[in-house]
Amino acid sequence: MERIGVGLLGYGTVGSGVGKLLRESAGEIQLATGKDVYLRRVCEVAGFTHSDLGSALITSSFDDIVSDPQIQIVVELIGGIHPALEFQTAALNAGKSVVTANKQLISQHGHELFEAAEVTHTHLRFEASAVGAVPVIKVLRESLAAAQVQRIFGIVNGTTNYVLSAMTDTGAAYDDVVRQAQALGFAEADPTEDVGGKDAAAKMAILSSIAFHSRVTLADVQHEGITAVTATDMAHARSFGYVIKLLGVAKLIDGRMNVRVYPAFLPKDHPLAGVKGAYNAVFLESESFDKIMLFGPGAGSVPTASAVVGDIISIVNTAPGGFVRNCTCYKDVAFYPSERVESSFYLRLQVEDKPGVLGKITAIFGEEGVSIRSVVQTGRSDSAELVMVLHPAPEAAVMGSLARVGGLAEVQGSPSFIRVEGEDGV
């Protein structure tokens, strides 16, 4: 039986999970591929030991991986841009296929890596880089290759979903929930990439590139995080019949792409509203298949390892000499400016509690062509809180109105806003 050697870069929780799965599911993999797929070598920084790895398996030199003719597939799990980019490039140049979970690298340097793979006719697979164990990339690339996907819409970051779910359930403040999430291992010591939306943006860049067949990089994805979402916003969301979720939204508008990440109000009976804790869920929509939703663990070492092994099997099952299509960005679609996207908004402002203030504010929205759906004003001693939900309007008009409203002498601080999504059913 033909043997396929796997070289592993990085033996942390995901890497050791991959090693374990290759070992424990060797029989299943053999039956699924007709080949003996085995862990040939692990490259880790010097000085580490793992009781489940023989010392002969371990090397601290990447050269031992790239120069080993018995290694056909290199799995990169060290993360970050450097030296992951150089390692992956070297592996592809050496004629080895690459599997990775590195969303930041793929969303920023995918193009160079795809070109390297093209030259040596090797595979580059990255299912684990978006939505963990949920095979949304495979479904988009393969099952839906002939479908014209119009919209991708979902929860693609587990940390922020955990935080927002906990805020919804307990009414606790953002900072307290983040600290608790860190203690429980649902948030990193430095959670900036998650809570700031960059992690979700990288995933949306990858998913929308595949869905729309046109390159979307991290820099193309406008993203807002959840750091400004307060317990007060949560309470208002509840009283209006919504929950707050961090959403990735990628859509074609008039044939152009708009890809963004932002927190949003979702109706509480929306399917995504029920996605709790660290789970992820992504809707894919198209005329040809209506809508499909995939749900599952967004991260975690075992699910991620499962996705990596799925990619290894997929590569092994594509016979050498078969057709290799790594990059599916064969179109060059323009971007649709976010300012022109129509959205509905929730707004919250502190105003002086005196006659005529509401009139001034509504007049500004009227002049900018923005229509107000509902207003709730709650008075306190000398200040009132004004909560509004707007009808859909171009973002430029809403932002223009907010700038003018924020400049009124009677308005205290900056108005805060959260978009409203999902009122069309999905």
Next chain:
Amino acid sequence: MERIGVGLLGYGTVGSGVGKLLRESAGEIQLATGKDVYLRRVCEVAGFTHSDLGSALITSSFDDIVSDPQIQIVVELIGGIHPALEFQTAALNAGKSVVTANKQLISQHGHELFEAAEVTHTHLRFEASAVGAVPVIKVLRESLAAAQVQRIFGIVNGTTNYVLSAMTDTGAAYDDVVRQAQALGFAEADPTEDVGGKDAAAKMAILSSIAFHSRVTLADVQHEGITAVTATDMAHARSFGYVIKLLGVAKLIDGRMNVRVYPAFLPKDHPLAGVKGAYNAVFLESESFDKIMLFGPGAGSVPTASAVVGDIISIVNTAPGGFVRNCTCYKDVAFYPSERVESSFYLRLQVEDKPGVLGKITAIFGEEGVSIRSVVQTGRSDSAELVMVLHPAPEAAVMGSLARVGGLAEVQGSPSFIRVEGEDGV
């Protein structure tokens, strides 16, 4: 560029959808496969015309398909067992790969077809046979090939989900809703296969065969339909905080398989409770990936056509000479007897409204070792309705109790029962 001819058997709504998708997405398919995939011939019974097909494309003789060396892939969409079985076998024997949506054939004669495909090293693909456009078969076969799936749990029939959703939303009776579903095209003129559970059972046979790597045929799947579900049961479900769904449940218990279809109470905040109308949703569970859920249109000509084209692309992308794995049933796992499965039950009985009846009934359950969780008795003139929810107990004990209770002189008619699922979260 290499050309791949497709021969189509059956040009109804799905068949014409496949033709349309091959034509309109020719560019996407070429880019996804590197080949020109085109509709070469359509076989239909004599006397039909389609404005979108040139007459040269149409034949009434299957021989014209099977003997055409330009046809590499045959798509069978005529349904039923005969002559679909003979046609598929002939195509595979002739060295052509086969794509089908025929769940009854695959769930009853899959083994013979897989053997024929094995001999000629051809592919047999059937994504559209289960859960329409949702690529659950591909995910199970490929992405999760190394995962040890423990449970499949979901809504796999659109007609019954439409009927139950409408009964839930309107309080209408079963017969009225079925008539309405027929008028709207959500139920067949003869809905027996759907409402009786056989359609769902065939899909569960296919899905569990792949998930557990052991053959499960239609005959192995005990199935109950929804014909006995009444508006009264719906009302009780609502008052207890549940909805009623027709579920497919396949699980490994002590290493053995139990695969069934039955209507069940689901907590109203369960993710499957929110799956409305003709949509389907399937949970896959395993230690290695936790749980994944796939949701989408369960049927419909366009989504089904999309799944068929996905299979065609998948076959084209597996280079000739590559590894072919059609049948994944390489184990021989025994079945776990349903009588020993522990389930929770909802029961409804009509009893004479006189002292001591409830005591007699609860005594019987006690003797059989079945524990009662809640009882609601509602008196009417001379008869009372007794609604009970039981704690989980082996089915044999519950059925034994029910037989004894049904034999009591004070009990009118047969007790009716519906299982309770999903209280463990999913």
